[in-house]
Every structure is written in structure tokens, then in C-alpha cells.
Amino acid sequence: MVSSTLARAARATLVAFAFAGALGGALVLQGCGQQPPSFSNLDITGNTQFGKDFALPDTSGKTRTLADFKGKVVVLFFGYTHCPDVCPTTMAELSQALEQLGPDAARRVQVLFVTVDPDRDTAQILGQYVTAFNPTFIGLRPANEAQLKQVAKDFRVYYAKVPGNSPNSYTMDHTAASYVFDTTGKLRLFARDGQGVTPWLHDLKILLGSNSD
Numbered sequence: 400m401v402s403s404t405l406a407r408a409a410r411a412t413l414v415a416f417a418f419a420g421a422l423g424g425a426l427v428l429q430g431c432g433q434q435p436p437s438f439s440n441l442d443i444t445g446n447t448q449f450g451k452d453f454a455l456p457d458t459s460g461k462t463r464t465l466a467d468f469k470g471k472v473v474v475l476f477f478g479y480t481h482c483p484d485v486c487p488t489t490m491a492e493l494s495q496a497l498e499q500l501g502p503d504a505a506r507r508v509q510v511l512f513v514t515v516d517p518d519r520d521t522a523q524i525l526g527q528y529v530t531a532f533n534p535t536f537i538g539l540r541p542a543n544e545a546q547l548k549q550v551a552k553d554f555r556v557y558y559a560k561v562p563g564n565s566p567n568s569y570t571m572d573h574t575a576a577s578y579v580f581d582t583t584g585k586l587r588l589f590a591r592d593g594q595g596v597t598p599w600l601h602d603l604k605i606l607l608g609s610n611s612d
Contacts, residue, residue, distance in 0.1 A: 473511060512529045559573075
């Protein structure tokens with residue numbers, strides 16, 4: 400059981416690494432004379448392969464878009480509450496990063512958790528899950544499979560159900576990474592999981608301190 404779980408986690412992580420590697424050739428060079436920020440995570444500023452926005456219900460049923468978080472750095476993560484490793488690790492790292500930023504800066508960061516398993520992740524379960532890591536985190540739950548497929552397509556997110564021993568014991572393979580928007584709503588970073596708190600803290604400080612292109 401443990402080995403199969405680790406194998407699934409490894410597959411999801413490899414998907415993220417392969418995906419991130421493919422981005423290398425598509426990155427847009429900064430204008431001459433401008434020194435781009437030195438991010439720890441992958442800088443995808445100007446990359447046109449990803450969605451620029453989303454419209455998904457939160458756990459109260461209110462439809463959320465990027466405009467709702469204007470003036471904040473937004474971290475968009477795709478996962479599910481039954482995830483054994485990647486999801487809780489990422490949420491814990493983000494919570495620690497916000498704590499280390501301090502309350503004033505942390506108020507300008509919004510973490511959004513999009514479930515790729517809305518069948519099991521009810522609004523109540525999702526809400527309790529994300530706020531257990533940080534009371535400011537918001538869960539987004541696609542209203543139907545079509546909406547989930549569309550947002551996954553927009554952000555090039557991979558997800559797939561892996562059958563378990565019973566109909567409800569399945570797991571989900573999924574892209575193990577986050578997408579980070581700056582305070583102007585521009586997509587800036589592709590952040591792979593498992594890098595620890597330090598890269599998050601470094602990059603969030605840069606994005607909170609500058610809105611430059």
C-alpha cells in the first residue's frame with residue numbers, strides 16, 4: 400500500500416518536472432536594459448500558454464475570479480483533500496511562508512486551492528481542509544466536470560483518477576505545482592512542490608515589493 404502510494408506521488412512529481420522543463424524554451428526574454436527579478440521558482444512572465452483568469456465557486460458558492468484579489472499576490476494550487484503528501488506539504492509550506500512574512504505582508508497574499516476531486520471534496524470538507532492550514536486560505540470547487548476540465552486545460556494541469564481497492568478509495572494523480580500571480584494580476588511563476596519554505600518566502604517578498612514587468 401505504501402509503495403503504491405509513493406509510486407503515485409512519484410508519477411505526479413515527474414509530471415510536474417517534465418512540464419516545467421518543457422516551459423524553458425517558451426519563456427519570454429525581458430526587454431533590453433531591464434534586469435529581471437531573480438526568482439527561486441520558474442519565471443513564466445509573458446508566457447501565453449496558460450489561462451489569464453478563472454471563474455470558480457468557493458466553498459460558500461460565490462464565484463471567484465482573479466479580480467476579487469486585486470492588489471494581492473495569488474497562489475493557485477490544484478490538488479485534493481485526500482492527497483497523502485504533495486497537497487498537505489505545499490499547504491503547510493505556504494502557511495509557514497506567510498507566518499514568516501509577518502501579518503502585514505501576509506494579508507497581501509491569497510492562497511487558492513482548486514480541488515481536482517469535487518466528487519469527494521464537498522464544499523464543507525474542502526473549506527475545513529484549507530482553513531486547517533491557514534484561516535485565510537480559500538478552497539475553490541468546480542461546479543461540474545466540464546468546469547474542472549476547462550480550468551485544467553487553461554492552466555495545463557494534468558489530473559487523473561487512480562482506482563483503489565473500493566470505489567471511494569481512489570487517489571488522484573495531478574500536476575504537483577502552483578501558479579503565482581503578482582499584485583497586478585499577471586501570471587509570474589510556476590512553483591514546483593517539495594522545495595521548502597525558503598523559495599516561497601524569497602519569491603513572495605519580490606512580488607510584494609515590486610509590480611514591475
